[in-house]
Amino acid sequence: MSAATLDDLAPVEADEPGDVDGSEPEPILDLSQVRKTYSTGTIEVEALRGIDLVVPEGDYVAIMGPSGSGKSTLMHILGCLDIPTSGTYRLAGVDVGVMDEEELADVRNRRIGFVFQQFNLLATLTAQRNVELPLVYARVPRAERRRRATEALERVGLGDRLDHRPTELSGGQQQRVSVARALVTDPDLILADEPTGNLDTASTLDVLSLFAELHEQGRTVVLITHEREVAKQAVRTVLIRDGHLYHSHEEEVAGTEALATLESGAEPDPASRVPLWEHGADEPEEDRP
Amino acid sequence: MTWADSFRTAYEAILARRMRSVLTMLGILIGIAAVMLTVGLGQGAQERVASAINALGSNLLIVTPGSTTSSSGFRGGQGSATTLTMGDAQMLANPTIAPDVAAVAPASTSNQALAAGSQTWTSSVVGTTPTWLSVRARTVTEGRFFTEADQAAGNTVAVLGATTASELFTGNPIGQTVTINSAQFTVIGILDTQGTSSSTNLDDQVVVPMTTFASRISTSANPEAVSQIYLQAKDQKSLSAAYQEVNAALLTSHGVTAASPDFTLSSQQSLVETATNTEHILTVLLGGIAAISLLVGGIGVMNIMLVSVAERVREIGLRKALGATPSVILRQFLLEASLLGLTGGILGLAVGYAGAAILPNLLSQPVTISAVSAVGALVVSLAIGLAAGVYPAQRAARLAPIDALRSE
Numbered sequence: 192m193s194a195a196t197l198d199d200l201a202p203v204e205a206d207e208p209g210d211v212d213g214s215e216p217e218p219i220l221d222l223s224q225v226r227k228t229y230s231t232g233t234i235e236v237e238a239l240r241g242i243d244l245v246v247p248e249g250d251y252v253a254i255m256g257p258s259g260s261g262k263s264t265l266m267h268i269l270g271c272l273d274i275p276t277s278g279t280y281r282l283a284g285v286d287v288g289v290m291d292e293e294e295l296a297d298v299r300n301r302r303i304g305f306v307f308q309q310f311n312l313l314a315t316l317t318a319q320r321n322v323e324l325p326l327v328y329a330r331v332p333r334a335e336r337r338r339r340a341t342e343a344l345e346r347v348g349l350g351d352r353l354d355h356r357p358t359e360l361s362g363g364q365q366q367r368v369s370v371a372r373a374l375v376t377d378p379d380l381i382l383a384d385e386p387t388g389n390l391d392t393a394s395t396l397d398v399l400s401l402f403a404e405l406h407e408q409g410r411t412v413v414l415i416t417h418e419r420e421v422a423k424q425a426v427r428t429v430l431i432r433d434g435h436l437y438h439s440h441e442e443e444v445a446g447t448e449a450l451a452t453l454e455s456g457a458e459p460d461p462a463s464r465v466p467l468w469e470h471g472a473d474e475p476e477e478d479r480p
Numbered sequence: 481m482t483w484a485d486s487f488r489t490a491y492e493a494i495l496a497r498r499m500r501s502v503l504t505m506l507g508i509l510i511g512i513a514a515v516m517l518t519v520g521l522g523q524g525a526q527e528r529v530a531s532a533i534n535a536l537g538s539n540l541l542i543v544t545p546g547s548t549t550s551s552s553g554f555r556g557g558q559g560s561a562t563t564l565t566m567g568d569a570q571m572l573a574n575p576t577i578a579p580d581v582a583a584v585a586p587a588s589t590s591n592q593a594l595a596a597g598s599q600t601w602t603s604s605v606v607g608t609t610p611t612w613l614s615v616r617a618r619t620v621t622e623g624r625f626f627t628e629a630d631q632a633a634g635n636t637v638a639v640l641g642a643t644t645a646s647e648l649f650t651g652n653p654i655g656q657t658v659t660i661n662s663a664q665f666t667v668i669g670i671l672d673t674q675g676t677s678s679s680t681n682l683d684d685q686v687v688v689p690m691t692t693f694a695s696r697i698s699t700s701a702n703p704e705a706v707s708q709i710y711l712q713a714k715d716q717k718s719l720s721a722a723y724q725e726v727n728a729a730l731l732t733s734h735g736v737t738a739a740s741p742d743f744t745l746s747s748q749q750s751l752v753e754t755a756t757n758t759e760h761i762l763t764v765l766l767g768g769i770a771a772i773s774l775l776v777g778g779i780g781v782m783n784i785m786l787v788s789v790a791e792r793v794r795e796i797g798l799r800k801a802l803g804a805t806p807s808v809i810l811r812q813f814l815l816e817a818s819l820l821g822l823t824g825g826i827l828g829l830a831v832g833y834a835g836a837a838i839l840p841n842l843l844s845q846p847v848t849i850s851a852v853s854a855v856g857a858l859v860v861s862l863a864i865g866l867a868a869g870v871y872p873a874q875r876a877a878r879l880a881p882i883d884a885l886r887s888e
């Protein structure tokens with residue numbers, strides 16, 4: 192098993208997975224029939240009921256849904272913080288469903304940059320030390336760490352706040368620090384979980400323009416939110432509700448209707464669904480090719 | 481994460497909670513200092529007893545009349561029996577009978593009232609031969625010791641211990657007269673200062689020739705009887721051989737069996753062991769109580785580490801999200817606990833040394849802290865920190881990143 196995993200990793204480490212033997216570039220995210228079931232005591236809760244999602248490199252996707260929709264569970268799966276109960280999840284061509292905890296930690300470290308709603312900065316460390324943190328776990332030498340952290344902070348416009356502690360920064364600035372922390376490892380994916388949830392309007396626009404900038408530079412960004420205004424900033428939006436994904440990028444109208452339906456709280460009109468589970472959810476036995 | 485980074489993280493975590501860290505270390509500090517001081521007190525006392533017994537003379541064997549059994553029962557009335565005589569001493573001095581014995585000094589002891597002018601003093605009067613001086617490893621600081629000639633003539637000369645001399649005389653005692661048992665003795669010498677050996681003050685005694693003691697002082701029915709025979713072996717190596725020779729010679733000449741001897745033969749080593757035995761038991765007892773306080777300190781470290789893990793659930797979750805593996809988290813918390821233990825140990829060591837410098841002035845007891853016990857204290861404090869950290873660190877390492885991030 193480990194040998195196969197290593198083989199899978201090899202082309203990815205070249206950072207250009209698509210160039211090997213000239214085939215189609217591997218998508219950054221490739222979820223197929225991902226299910227997640229939690230058991231709380233005797234009750235089984237199905238948080239994700241067969242998610243299919245493909246995010247190519249350079250995409251900027253917003254995953255939108257109300258609370259209880261399975262949004263957080265999906266974010267945990269995407270972030271390799273949790274593994275699917277069934278289905279496969281390939282991150283940059285690597286199947287992460289078969290990894291143990293140490294391997295998952297390594298994938299999180301090298302391939303994913305997290306931005307959290309609560310910022311999650313360590314209060315005792317300066318901005319620079321906070322940004323350095325992922326590099327510490329990647330065993331990058333200290334001098335290089337400092338250089339890269341400084342660069343990342345300069346990139347988010349905080350080059351003059353290197354030695355400030357989180358408590359000495361505004362909410363918007365703190366979130367910029369955590370974006371810098373997400374960028375510093377040069378990850379395949381930037382995964383933002385309600386990044387504007389704790390910010391005022393000005394800071395929200397500030398942080399969102401930062402994501403737009405990153406997208407223009409060719410970064411892959413997945414943004415999870417419950418706010419429509421925020422989701423609108425992304426190139427495309429997928430909706431999540433009751434553990435199902437509804438894609439709305441192909442037909443603006445369908446997406447808008449789906450959004451409207453979601454916000455009104457009514458059951459979505461089955462006709463407006465463009466669910467990828469059309470392939471499999473009705474016939475769960477069938478495996479994707 | 482490199483070891484240097486793990487160390488830095490642990491160090492910063494301790495520093496970030498200064499008050500709590502200091503209190504936690506205090507538990508280890510007190511435990512280590514208490515163990516070091518009790519062990520140091522015990523060692524100091526043992527060393528003092530050992531050095532006092534060694535002051536009796538080197539390579540020394542002592543024969544006393546009567547016998548003690550191993551269960552410390554007395555047989556044949558030890559001390560009061562008159563089974564040991566001058567004849568035994570002369571026999572043991574014969575090189576063909578006991579070739580490994582270098583010198584023999586028989587001695588009889590009697591407590592007597594002394595008088596010099598208006599001054600009176602009660603002291604132990606020892607009748608012995610001139611060899612006593614070398615066998616007991618004593619020297620004369622003033623005047624001279626008595627000679628074979630004094631011994632042969634039965635001269636009424638006396639050599640005084642330093643304390644005895646100062647109690648009886650104010651000026652120079654040499655040439656003065658001291659009255660013992662209504663006989664006039666001329667003071668010819670003063671012994672060097674030795675200190676106290678268990679119950680006997682070696683500086684408070686009067687030494688007179690054996691012949692003079694027998695005729696003028698002894699109250700014993702048998703004037704030939706002696707209360708001890710001191711024997712000096714040729715060197716350290718021949719001590720055991722000398723012991724065997726003396727034992728065999730006395731058994732034969734007294735016509736008794738090894739199972740029921742009428743004398744007791746002891747070596748310096750056995751005396752030291754007997755004398756330090758009680759001290760040792762006390763040391764173990766006190767050390768045990770101190771060790772319990774150290775254990776309590778260790779539980780304190782574990783407690784604070786558990787609190788620390790509970791408080792930092794979010795931080796642990798974040799570190800895991802950013803790529804910390806379970807083993808790195810485990811290492812970080814183990815390092816933190818060990819650092820608490822070791823720092824407490826180092827501070828405890830410092831307090832122990834300070835106590836060792838101050839306590840002797842208050843208790844008039846020597847406190848000896850050996851390098852071995854100092855290093856041992858550091859190793860123990862490190863081990864306690866490490867052991868106390870295992871459980872909390874495992875809990876931290878096992879936290880699922882999502883549960884950790886979710887908690888508020």
